Amino acid sequence: MNTPSHLVINLALLRRPVSPLMTWPILLGALIPDAAMFVFYGWARWQRLPERVIWNEAYYSQPWQAIFAVGNSIPLGLLGMGLGYSFKRPWLGLLGASMVLHHLADLPLHHDDAHQHFWPVSSIRLISPVSYWDVDHLGRLGATIEVVLVLAAAVYLLPRLNSWVSQGILAATVGLTTVVYGLLMWLPRG
Numbered sequence: 001m002n003t004p005s006h007l008v009i010n011l012a013l014l015r016r017p018v019s020p021l022m023t024w025p026i027l028l029g030a031l032i033p034d035a036a037m038f039v040f041y042g043w044a045r046w047q048r049l050p051e052r053v054i055w056n057e058a059y060y061s062q063p064w065q066a067i068f069a070v071g072n073s074i075p076l077g078l079l080g081m082g083l084g085y086s087f088k089r090p091w092l093g094l095l096g097a098s099m100v101l102h103h104l105a106d107l108p109l110h111h112d113d114a115h116q117h118f119w120p121v122s123s124i125r126l127i128s129p130v131s132y133w134d135v136d137h138l139g140r141l142g143a144t145i146e147v148v149l150v151l152a153a154a155v156y157l158l159p160r161l162n163s164w165v166s167q168g169i170l171a172a173t174v175g176l177t178t179v180v181y182g183l184l185m186w187l188p189r190g
């Protein structure tokens with residue numbers, strides 16, 4: 001899934017109905033699994049690698065795959081949840097829960113770019129037949145599922161946000177995600 005989709009879906013599912021809402025730990029937990037990818041992309045652009053090389057070669061090279069494995073670890077997210085519960089730190093528990101939810105959402109929507117979700121226990125990667133972007137692997141279906149989930153999460157979340165600034169940010173994020181996905185998936189490729 002794309003990072004903005006994780007932010008919206010995790011917030012809808014994990015945000016507490018009463019104060020403290022825990023918005024920031026949830027957003028941070030949704031972001032952490034993809035954080036290394038942004039660093040990677042910045043590095044790759046700095047190396048002046050062409051887009052095709054970035055995503056088809058450099059992305060699959062070491063040490064990047066080892067670094068990505070850490071952020072995408074379900075055991076690490078569970079550890080955060082356990083520590084948060086044991087030491088009565090709800091923010092840490094929700095941060096861990098948000099990481100795990102991110103991983104669970106990625107599992108059925110990644111084909112050959114599947115993450116090593118069980119690091120450090122196992123380096124196994126579960127290859128889903130459905131990709132969230134690759135049209136050669138049911139990408140249109142994957143992208144449609146993602147957009148529908150994001151729209152449903154936004155419809156639930158929008159009336160529950162208490163400031164028009166956060167409502168505006170949410171509406172802009174969801175609008176942009178939908179338009180970009182629509183263009184990428186349904187325009188003829190040339």
Ligand SMILES: [Zn+2]
Nearest residue numbers: 001033034106
């Ligand atoms: Zn992800």
